[in-house]
Amino acid sequence: EVQLVQSGAEVKKPGESLKISCEGSGYNFTAYWIAWVRQMPGKVLEWMGIINPGNSHTRYNPSFQGQVTISADKSISTSYLQWSSLKASDTAMYYCVRSPAGGTFDSWGQGSLLTVSS
């Protein structure tokens, strides 16, 4: 069974750093891209960027470029989303998703809820 298991909910203060994870199992991790999608409270889905875990080639949504870093460690079938300095506006649910060819999201993680508040 294909599974993407994300790290748990986080409560952080503005200015803090954070790295959340997404571990894939049940499939060849390097054969599929991993994308990250943001959903702010009551809001629509936003594609943040995507990584090929096989070669770490990454593409970002310009709206998120420079704000986050997407990475992957194929040796442990895990992708990461990280921030160096969080803002209150980063409060959202973050999903990792598996993508067979970069465009369709056929399997989703359970989501990681991030709350940034002073």
Place this chain on the structure above:
Amino acid sequence: DIQMTQSPSSLSASVGDRVTITCQASQDISNYLNWYQQKPGKAPNLLIYDTSSLETGVPSRFSGSGSGTDFTFTISSLQPEDIATYYCQQYGDLPHTFGQGTNLEIK
């Protein structure tokens, strides 16, 4: 960015009704259009990919059509378990973008 205009934003229908949601892209995306279902408190789930292909395990009452800029998602006979928010998503160009969602309720 390609803008995806989805309508209606909310919809109330009765069990057994035929339900239609539309999605219009701001430029030609060929057939690079997917549909997702998101139930409250859950992650989205892929229903339709490449405009009209049904994802494995998805009931056949769900269907999609269209090409270019205009797309349609249909539930042929609404069931109580179909209560959810539905999103279209284009992948014709980066960044991939989603519609604003249609909140479907039972009348």
